[in-house]
Amino acid sequence: MSKEEYISNIIGEGSFFEGKLKLRGSLRIDGKFEGEQLKVDHLIIGKTGRIKTNILSHNVVIEGIIIGNITASTRVLLLPTARILGDIKTPELIIQNGVILEGKVTISTKLEEPAQDIIFKLYNNS
Helix, strand or coil: CCHHHHCCEEECCCCEEEEEEEEEEEEEECCEEEEEEEEEEEEEECCCCEEEEEEEEEEEEECCEEECCEEEEEEEEECCCCEEECCEEECCEEECCCCEEECCEEECCCCCCCHHHHHHHHHHCC
């Protein structure tokens, strides 16, 4: 399967979308998105992508700029051109050299439970 066949929705370079977006499948953003929330199964932010919202997804791959929090149930991949201002919650985070990230990172398979609570429980039970 080629990369183009895998991507089921695209906000192209030069395009602007504003609002609340929920969709199944994959989304690639090479344009600009601003809104209350972006919820999608698989998200790719291209080098020219500019996002200002909170993201809920399974997998997120970032090359562009995000201002907002990211919650990914599987993985977040930050490629060298990624610029993020916001918190990240995910079980797996891959950061390549060159990334700029400012925010709090929580890596846990139990995203609904604060990591602090999990760690204190484990500490007190040992």
